[in-house]
Amino acid sequence: MEKSSGLVRRLARQAPALCLLLLIAACAKDYPQTTLQPRGDFARMVDDLFRTTVVWATIVFVLVEGVLLWAIFKFRGRADDPEPRQVHGNTTLEVVWTVIPAFILVAIAVPTVKTIFKTSDYATGPGVVQIEVIGHQWWWEFRYPELGVVTGNEMHIPVGKTVNLRMTTADVLHSFWVPQFAGKRDVFPGRYNPLWFKAEVTGIFSGQCAEFCGVQHARMGFKLISETQEEFDAWVARERIGSPLVNAGTVPADTTTPADSAGRAAKLAADSLEQAGRALFSGAGCIGCHAMVGTPLASATSLKGPNLSHVGSRQTLVAGLMPNTEENLRKWLANPDSVKQGTLMVLPKKLTDAEIATLVAYLRSHR
Ligand code: HEC
Numbered sequence: 500m501e502k503s504s505g506l507v508r509r510l511a512r513q514a515p516a517l518c519l520l521l522l523i524a525a526c527a528k529d530y531p532q533t534t535l536q537p538r539g540d541f542a543r544m545v546d547d548l549f550r551t552t553v554v555w556a557t558i559v560f561v562l563v564e565g566v567l568l569w570a571i572f573k574f575r576g577r578a579d580d581p582e583p584r585q586v587h588g589n590t591t592l593e594v595v596w597t598v599i600p601a602f603i604l605v606a607i608a609v610p611t612v613k614t615i616f617k618t619s620d621y622a623t624g625p626g627v628v629q630i631e632v633i634g635h636q637w638w639w640e641f642r643y644p645e646l647g648v649v650t651g652n653e654m655h656i657p658v659g660k661t662v663n664l665r666m667t668t669a670d671v672l673h674s675f676w677v678p679q680f681a682g683k684r685d686v687f688p689g690r691y692n693p694l695w696f697k698a699e700v701t702g703i704f705s706g707q708c709a710e711f712c713g714v715q716h717a718r719m720g721f722k723l724i725s726e727t728q729e730e731f732d733a734w735v736a737r738e739r740i741g742s743p744l745v746n747a748g749t750v751p752a753d754t755t756t757p758a759d760s761a762g763r764a765a766k767l768a769a770d771s772l773e774q775a776g777r778a779l780f781s782g783a784g785c786i787g788c789h790a791m792v793g794t795p796l797a798s799a800t801s802l803k804g805p806n807l808s809h810v811g812s813r814q815t816l817v818a819g820l821m822p823n824t825e826e827n828l829r830k831w832l833a834n835p836d837s838v839k840q841g842t843l844m845v846l847p848k849k850l851t852d853a854e855i856a857t858l859v860a861y862l863r864s865h866r
């Protein structure tokens with residue numbers, strides 16, 4: 500008795516702190532990984548199911564607790580009460596409280612099973628954008644086989660068009676999840692899983708691996724970029740230049756000479772940066788793991804790291820970990836492991852400051 504009242508007192512003392520914590524949590528301005536604001540048809544179907552279930556649960560809760568409270572109050576014991584009538588079982592009551600839950604379960608099960616079937620197959624047909632998703636420790640690869648695009652950590656989609664994902668992994672289990680659009684759906688080695696959705700709005704949204712996959716599982720994020728058809732087409736056109744899936748990654752050399760001297764100087768600077776960067780990209784061993792336009796491995800589609808051919812145009816670096824700025828890229832190249840401990844990007848040798856500066860300029864010029 501004494502022990503439990505001590506516990507109650509302790510809880511009462513913690514209560515203000517707990518309430519404050521809840522209050523502070525409610526102050527967050529936006530919830531990038533919320534499932535409660537669906538922005539695509541798949542997520543909306545799941546959200547509808549969630550709301551249906553919550554409505555039923557609320558009705559059951561209010562009715563059951565209401566009857567309980569009413570019974571406690573109405574039949575409460577009084578000092579002069581006689582011995583209550585002794586009863587044993589009540590068939591009518593038992594039938595009623597078996598049949599009602601059975602009906603509720605059916606009301607929940609039917610839409611649930613329907614949704615499961617609807618969301619568990621590939622989407623096909625004209626106008627569906629086909630994307631292959633490959634999970635890697637700890638980043639995401641996205642390929643658009645019909646459009647000739649291979650990219651990492653950033654999935655571009657046209658708003659209002661269904662995208663069909665064919666998903667697998669290069670190593671261990673991962674789970675694809677863009678909370679406001681679709682998922683979670685696991686990916687397995689040697690097997691393909693489908694997922695489709697259609698974005699209702701444009702914008703940049705966060706995605707995340709949702710299956711524990713090693714030390715940097717929590718930092719295996721990506722961005723979903725929903726854009727207009729024109730923006731999407733422009734992005735595809737840019738990404739196709741030097742893509743591993745187009746002309747084996749080769750780009751015809753630009754041999755034109757600008758007419759004005761400023762243009763010639765700019766081209767000369769760009770050409771020499773390109774040459775120095777390319778040489779370093781091979782010399783420093785980057786080429787062992789990354790496809791890159793203009794390098795011998797530009798055509799490789801299955802390497803250990805993301806295709807860097809257009810890394811300069813990405814919103815974020817290293818699986819959504821940090822904004823794509825000059826400073827962050829420098830930090831990453833100086834010591835990947837200090838930015839993302841355990842990362843599989845292991846450099847053969849430490850880069851000098853001068854090498855880092857060249858590589859940063861080179862990579863950022865590839866947009
Ligand atoms: C042993 C393989 C390996 C080598 C060598 C390597 N990388 Fe990486 N690189 C990776 C992997 C794996 C990732 C993904 C890391 C992550 O997000 O966990 C990565 C990520 C990156 C990224 C971020 C890409 C993105 O989409 O955000 C850049 C930039 C990069 N590497 C540049 C380089 C450069 C420059 C070199 C050479 C100096 C290099 N890498 C050498 C494996 C490698």
Ligand SMILES: [Cu+2]
Pocket residue numbers: 672673674708709710711712713716717719
């Ligand atoms: Cu994971």
